[in-house]
Amino acid sequence: MxxxxxxxxxxxxxxxxxxxxxxxxxxxxxxxxxxxxxxxxxxxxxxxxxxxxxxxxxxxxxxxxxxxxxxxxxxxxxxxxxxxxxxxxxxxxxxxxxxxxxxxxxxxxxxDLVVDRSAFDRIIQAGGFVSVFTGGTPDANLIPIGKPDADLAMDAAQCIGCGACVAACKNASAMLFVAAKVSHLGILPQGRVEKDRRVLRMVQAMDKEGFGSCTVTGSCEAVCPKEISLRFIARMNRDYSVSLLKGGE
Amino acid sequence: MTRMKLDSQIPSGPLAEKWDKHKFDLKLVNPANKRKFEVLVVGTGLAGASAAATLAELGYSVTCFCYQDSPRRAHSIAAQGGINAAKNYKNDGDSVHRLFYDTIKGGDFRAREANVHRLAEVSVSIIDQCVAQGVPFAREYGGLLDNRSFGGAQVSRTFYARGQTGQQLLLGAYQALSRQAGLGSVKIIPRTEMLELVVVDGHAKGIVVRDMATGAVSSYAGDAVVMATGGYSNAFYLSTNAVGCNVTAAFRAYKKGAAFANPCYTQIHPTCIPVSGDHQSKLTLMSESLRNDGRVWVPKQKGDKRRAGDIAESDRDYFLERKYPSFGNLAPRDISSRAAKEACDEGRGVGPGGLGVFLDFSDSIKRLGEDKIRERYANLFEMYERITGENAYQMPMRIFPAVHYTMGGLWVDYNLMSTVPGLFVLGEANFSDHGANRLGASALMQGLADGYFVLPYTIGHYFATNKVARPTASHAEFRAAEEAVRARIQKLLTIKGKRTVRSFHRELGRLVWDKCGMARNEKGLKEALRRIPAMREEFWSNVTITGSGESLNQTLEHAGRVADFLEFCELMCLDALTRDESCGGHFRTEHQTEEGEARRDDENFSFVSAWEYQGLDQQPVLHKEPLVYEGVHMSQRSYK
Amino acid sequence: MNTSNSRCNSSLGKKYVMAITGLALFGFVIGHMVGNLQIFLGKEVLNAYGAFLKSKPLLLWGARLGLLATVSFHVWAAIRLTQENRAARPVRYAVTKPIGASYASRTMLMSGLIVASFIVYHLLHFTMGGLDPELLTFLDEAGRHDVYRMVVVGFSTLRVSIFYLVGMALLCMHLSHGVSALFQSLGLKTGVFGGWIDGFAKISAIVIFAGNCSIPMAVMCGFLK
The missing domain is CATH 3.10.20.30 (Beta-grasp domain)
Structure with missing residues (x-):
């Protein structure tokens, strides 16, 4: 060729x-x-x-x-x-x-074709984690998690953080990336404890980095190599509004 | 150079009580004093990220480095199959002792017993830790964790997250690390590679790094250096490692006095997608969990070029099931790989060049249905189709072994400290737990064990017992190391020869694959040892690198790594030549049983080879750490 | 440091403003259509409806001011978000291919702006009489404002009717994406219900198009006179 x-x-x-x-x-x-x-x-x-x-x-x-x-x-x-x-x-x-x-x-x-995606790291640093320390955790089977929830969390957790969603979006929005992490941790009981704080902080960090907003065109989902669903964005939107109604952190 | 002494620091007492006893004996650092200690962590894979996060949680001041653009991209992410733990959730007879025994036996009795026992002990806590972090392991409908079985074990002790277990575990550690970064207790410096270890008054006190985006060379001083820099599979050019994986950091430490142990122990993974041509830049592994449901076979007839579906059952040789009836398709990696190589050497290989064997799912699809197979391996089947254009639900996959993991690495004592005080080495970068062959789903276990549950205890003991002041980064040793790094970069840039870095790497890789790969012998190794110095000489006079050192220059980065591989491969071949026996992944054709299995020589080679650098054109000195087994009886490994 | 005000001003906060005002305007569009469709029940019904609205000035003006405020917020948020979205990609691609994105979803600002100017025209036409003051002076037998005649006369010009059809087409394109997107923005597009929303948005857009266009069409065909 x-x-x-x-x-x-x-x-x-x-x-x-x-x-x-x-x-x-x-x-x-x-x-x-x-x-x-x-x-x-x-x-x-x-x-x-x-x-x-x-x-x-x-x-x-x-x-x-x-x-x-x-x-x-x-x-x-x-x-x-x-x-x-x-x-x-x-x-x-x-x-x-x-x-x-x-x-x-x-x-x-x-x-050339190399870009700096450290903005994604900073968004995770703002809240994309479960606040547990090493050691002192309960037995892994102590918290049963239904298979549908575990599977749904895994669907979101598959995100590889490549940034194709941002690249494809006409608004350069990072919503799919952020929503994937918010959903992965928010679906699981371990992560639900600090769900409100997490979503507020991560969205704030996302805005600060200068990403655009979501106009629900669906381009991100279409190009995502891990086929992360737009539904996680809806889920994050709901989580965010719920935590706003609860009065923030 | 002073003669080093290997002191493994193995605690006294019964095997099962060593770690508990040792934890109590280790000196502690006052919580208020921890922040005064600066720890430099190089590498952010499972071992590095988990260590950096945990040390920061404890209160140490941590700076960590990775060559990738984000810690989340370290190559641990590519591990597919799972992580072992002796939870015995399946009630199938698993225990800490069984995991310990399987690992020792799988490693062909060439691992340090005390370390392996500790690994099996902490394996249980790893799963608890990961679940608490939100790692979405596969679950049963009842909500409890699911397990699968894996090569080299007869119990189901492998925890998994679809085919992306490494990814999920790494993201767990990365998130813990990110949390600390957000709190300001860890500083993460990505897109930066370590090019020199700085030793001051005999202690590791810092590193020299190059910012890959700007080319700036700078020094970082610390109270200890933790290297979790992965393995050296890319010495073979084609491997399943990420293209950026390299031996540079470990090799620099070796040159600064850290002994390199068992470099000849490399693992060839049996289930990779075969090579399609010269253009190939890397090999893609498919999890060996595929062997749970796939059957490995080749045609009985030599040169049978019929399509798989046209070959009658009676004309097929399910060679793993035939040779190893009790383990069958789940025989350990080294054994499976070699059996595939033998079949291809006999001219019974399939696919282009005859370098491949079939991995056939048709029986499982018949038994369990395509949906079940899809549920278990969909991503692997999709990956296979993307690369080969073939649908493995309809025709068998073609697989071939590829270099995948390196059991050898920097020598460490029970505390994971190298022969340079203050330099700790974790994960694949050290040699400690897998002996001459690693079992599937054990690399993730070891990386996290080292980072979460071993180093955080042992590093404190070093700080508490060695009151050596931290020098500033302007100390003469740092200046000298920086100068050496700059001079080397300058030298590479001024050669302006005719051959590309890649062509050298490819030539070197092919040589060591042929002479120091799945099967080795004296003649081949001696030939390699003769050819490598010549290749190195040509490299340093004829390599071409364009651009400057003052900006992102990927050719320059690659050149620096290949330059180190050109020295390292000599050490690997020397070690393979010196170890005049077969064991695990190190198969010397001179030493095999009538059935073609590896024949160990416990009388003469029951030791760890630790090599001490003596200078570029000097033969390194071999130190031997004897391997003594209290908890197991050394036996001929049999999976029949 | 994080006031709820700044939270509402976040990208998601502004999306909520878009969604809630959008939902209100969607409700108005439906109510307005249902009211207007009374024209098919005859002159008496429509004019009585008109007189009823006029007889409750507080309600009428309340609704009008509310609508004005809603539209203002909708437009304000749209403009702010668009500015931010444009700033988020200072260097454009040389080649772009819309993937997974419908035409409607990519042109919301354009369709929205055209719809806004259509509304201005519509208000001038039938509410303020700016185009033809005579339209507002028609009276029926009962002495009420003859809304029926106003509509028939207003739509008897082909040019005007075609403009209305175009305006409706754009409004409905806007709604076909907007209605489903507002549920997404409010986080309601999840679960089983989520699967129906895209269909609901498309069907409601078609119904609104058909309902509203039926009036000028009926006038042009001579069905209403």
Whole structure:
């Protein structure tokens, strides 16, 4: 396969960036999208040019590191798939592919396709946890949790924190990410104790980072590699209003 | 260099009482004084994150570092299958002693007994801790925790969260760490890699790091350094590790006097998706929990190229069930991997290049229904289909072994302290608990045991008994270490040769996979030991790195890691050559039984090999920690 | 430090304002439609209804002021949220593909603004007589304001009727997304009930479109005269 790539190149956070066009030759369908970029980078290095910087780590779809918008779609838009799991068999010979970084004020570009997602960490630090200390916890089977609740919590807990929801949302909203954590912990009895405080603090942190708000378009759900449901956002909206009515913390 | 002495600090007394006794004997630090101690934690996987969170909860002042852009992305996240604990919730005869015994036996009697017993003891608390944090483990309809069985055990003691147990446990630890960060008791420094250990007056007192986004090299001083930097599987280039995993931090510590133990103990995981070509950047593992319901087979005939469905039952060889009737498809990892390799070596492998065996779910689908299989493994089947384009509900999966975990690591004593006082090593980065082979679902257990329940006790003892003042980061040793780091970066950038870093890494990986992989022998290892220095020499004169050191430069990062692998692999091969026996994952073809099983040599090799660095072109010195077993009888491992 | 005021001013707080005012306006749209549909029951019924409303000035003006306030809050929150949302993505994508997002959901501000200008036109047309003052001067046999005739005359111009149809189409597109989104924002779109809401939103939008458009259509077809 031969492809034309239009890739966003940006030296550092403050420099202006631009699209640069590259040819990708000898691409085979078994390659993953990132392996295709590896090949392009090998070619750039051989010519003494700087390779395209992009984030990736586990390359098996679970660490949430890879992050690029491929032809207008975060992670390339294949159902339940991260960029690292996207394979070239889905592209056609001669195609032009545009590759851009996540675009959001809260995710500044570090270089080329690499962005800084530490905003997500700060949101978790604001309240995305259960306040227990190590040790002194009761036996694990002391609190029975119904299978439906455990499964629902797991559905939410699967979030890999990649930020595709933010990248896809026309408002660069982080609601799906925040709602997934609020729901995961709020559904379980262990986390229900500090549910009100958690949701208030996490939403406050989210707003502070400069994410947009939810207009319920559903793009986030459509691109989420873990298929986190919009219903968790509804759940968070309810939790937030309940804790407001209770008078805050 | 001074001759080091290995003192394992194993407490006296009966095996089952050692840890309790030791906990009482450990000196404590006054709660009010804890904040005066600065602990530097490198790595934020299960071991690092749990340690950093727990130390901060205790009141220590903690700074932690990771090369990923967030602590939540450490590679522990990719563990799929589960975590073992001796809860005996299934009433199937499990106990602390049985978990201990299974782990020792699974490790082929090459692990330190006291550590393993402690691991089995604290396994129980880990599950309690994780549940309290909100880890959504799988549940039964009655609301209690579910368990599954796993390779190398005949009881169901594995707790799991779908196929994402590692993710959920890591997020639990990450959330505990985040809580402390929110409270201001931990400082998290992501996208930063440790490039040097700083030793002042014989004690580990700090690290030199490079901010990967800006290229800035700086020093951090502490009262102790905790390394939880993972394993070195990426020495093989292709492995199931994340592409960023590396040996650099551990190797720097080794060069600064920390002994490296059993580097030749590497684990090959039997259920990975086969390699599809040269472009491959990593291998994808599928949880071996798949072996609970999948049957492994190859055609009986050599070179049988028929589709799986066209091969009659009588023409199939379910080789694990045939060779190991009592464990069958759940035989331990090393044994299963080698059996697959043998089948492929005989020309009976399936798929492109004949490097693969079938993992067939059709019987289970018939017995339990497709829905049940989907419920158990949906994400794994989807992952398989995304990568291979094949639907494993309709045709068998193809699997092949891949490097997955490294049992070797920095030598530590019972307190998890290395031979450099003040340097503690946790999780996969140390050598302590798995011997020559790790059982499934035990890595998560060990990482969390070290971080939540061992280090928090033992580090206090170090502080209470070693009153060594913390130097400032402007101390001469720090300056010198920083200079060394900068000089090395500069040197890499000025070579401007012709070959890419990746091509060196690939060549090195292929060499060690061939010569120091699933099967090793003297001739191959000697050849590797001859070729690695030449490769290293070429690397340092012909590698090409573009860009500068003053910004994000992923080629430069990779080059630094490959440079360390080029030295480390020599140590790994040397260790493999020196250990002239077969045990666990270390299979020397010279030492096998008539049936092709590993043959241990307990008389001559019942020890831990701990290597002491002597300089680049010097042979490292081998120190031996004898392995003495009180609680178990050393036997030939049999899973028949 | 966290006053409930600042909480209401949070992104979620503003979404509640959108949702609650949206719900109120949705209720008004339905009530207004039901009132207007009385035209099909004949001149007598409609004019009596008009006279009844006029006879309760307190109620009428209360409702009018309430509506004005509701609309103001709805628009204020929309503008604030839009400003924040735009600021959240200072650099746009070169290529965008809407995925999972309906046209209605992506154009709420546009449809909302057009609907707002339509309302202004509508008020000028039938409430204030700004377009044709004569419309408000019609009286029926009983001496009441002849609402029936006003409507028939008002819709007898093709241009005006088409504008009403377009306005209704946009309003209903707005509602088809807005009604389901408001339940989402209020956190009520969960459980079994949650599955019905999208359908409810679409059906109610269609009913409102059909109900409101039936009046100008009937006038144009000569059914009402």
């Amino acid at each position: 031969k492809l034309t790539l239009k890739v966003w190149r940006q030296q550092d956070p403050t420099s202006p960036g631009k699209f640069v066009t590259y040819e990708a030759r000898d691409i085979i369908p078994e390659m993953s999208f990132l392996e295709m970029l590896d090949e392009v980078n090998e070619g750039l290095l051989a010519r003494g040019e700087e390779p395209i910087a992009f984030d990736s780590d586990c390359r098996e779809g679970i660490c949430g590191t890879c992050s690029m918008v491929i032809n207008g779609l975060p992670h390339g838009g294949q159902k339940a798939t991260t960029a690292c799991q996207l394979h070239m068999r889905l592209f056609t010979d001669g195609e032009t592919i545009t590759i851009e970084p996540w675009r959001a004020r809260a995710f500044p570009v570090v270089r």
